[in-house]
Amino acid sequence: MEAGDRTVLQFSTQSTANLSAKVHPLVVFNICDCYVRRPDQAERVIGTLLGSVLSDGTVDIRNSYAVPHTESAEQVALDIEYHHNMLVSHQKVNPKEVIVGWYSTGLGVTGGSALIHDFYSREVPNPVHLTVDTGFRNGEGTIKAYVSVNLALGDRQLAAQFQEIPLDLRMVEAERVGFDILKTTSVDKMPTDLEGMEVTMQRLLALIDDIYKYVDDVVEGRVAADNSIGRFISDTVAALPKLSPPAFDKLVNDSLQDQLLLLYLSSITRTQLGLAEKLNTAAQIL
């Protein structure tokens, strides 16, 4: 850009300044599954993203489905009717999920993507484009999200640029519980609730150990003390309620007794069931 020229290349960044996207892991699973199942001649998979736009402008991506497409060097053809059919079907189940963008596998954005992005921007005002690198080209699986930004020179539209927006991966509590199962390629049996407790408690123990080590290091001068961390630690320790030992013991014992009572009740019920069963079917009619 010449310094003397009045017209400058404008980036309309107002709309994208605070735009970010949140992706549920289900979407990643879906995309990977579609990629594994793609027809042989296709190099990548393209599909639609469903979700909603939250009140603060972030895009919440919750679901996705693949759309068959054909791609050659010059052109890209998308099966629009399929796309609409799937959309209608999905909306029958969840009318709140609308199109928020589209995804494609493979790193980077190609020329064909601009055309597809154009198509999607006709459906939705500001679609988000998600790329999932299934080829692991950078040595890791990168997931990026882009929005299209218009480049204008004065009044003339020059081109559209894909600008990256921050991406956030959320996981709901229930999913987090099962996350360990989802990580490996196969799990032989589902963990029982006691095993789950064990894992959680071990993690808590590991955390406490870390903190211990850190405090020891600081005291012995091995690590520079950080005041904010120190404050956090003291806050946490102070969060334990200050009850006198007898009062606390009484609390704990009361809860223990309640639980024991419930256990006893349920055992009685089961014994009763066993008895009733025997009586019912064993009764002989003359």
Next chain:
Amino acid sequence: MAASSTARSFLQVAATEEVISPLRVVQIEGLVILKIIKHCKEFSPALVTGQLLGLDVGSVLEVTNCFPFPIREEDEEIEADGANYQLEMMRCLREVNVDNNTVGWYQSTILGSYQTVELIETFMNYQENIRRCVCIIYDPSRSNQGVLALKALKLSDSFMELYRANSFTGEKLREKNLSWVDIFEEIPIKVSNSALISAFMTELESDTPVTQCDYDRLQLSSNPYMERNMEFLIECMDDLSMEQQKFQFHYRSLSRQQAQQQTWLQKRRAENMARKAAGEDPLPEEDPTNPIFKPIPEPSRVESFLITNQIANYCNQINGVAGQSFNRLYLMKSLHDN
């Protein structure tokens, strides 16, 4: 199968029945689990259902994909709509190379109260068309307590035969030695994931334990959950006692009928003696047209079995949660002591 049957004629092979290997394990993909969790959670506390798709391989039933059903109104035209939706989804999924084979369905439940007659009916319907189907039950309320409450169920074969014959009398049950635990068979679940997905997941998971917190499991208040469980349990006990009263009523009327039959028989015999003395033909000792000989139908035990199953389920759940609470309480205690 094909290799060993080369010596037999085609007719022979077609005539011999295949030995169906018993279903030992249900292999679910992580994708399906996430989809089920998401669907059930979004609509909780309403109950939702969906279809499972996959492959039936030997003694393993693989579930590779699923799709949810829209909430159905009880209306005629929407019934046809539902069938259309299903066909449409199956067709679309086939185009992207998803297994097009229905292997069962999933449904959500509240606190484990899923044993109803409708479940059995649905099972029978599915069993007509598909050789092996499972039902996956997911409990979102229990998952909030920190357990992945996913179960794969199947009706046991002996129960299915009895149900088809529609005979649930006490004798038949004793014959087959069928008790209430035998209705549903729970099949162990195995989770599998493609290598790509596990690579991504390991990648996305942050390494520090700090952000891995699932400390909701360590929450101390399990009281509301236990209370609801107990409420359900009490209601079920009421239902069970009602069923048992029905049985008692049946027994009483049966014994009353038998007493009536005896008196009638005595009267007949006395008459016959009198007739013999008078030289006439004796009357038959049985009279099928007399109403006191009409057999009283025995009430079906299906309901009571189901209720019993449900109660056992609640008891198990209470036990589980109580165990967890013990752990938490002791943890608190030791924290405080330090």
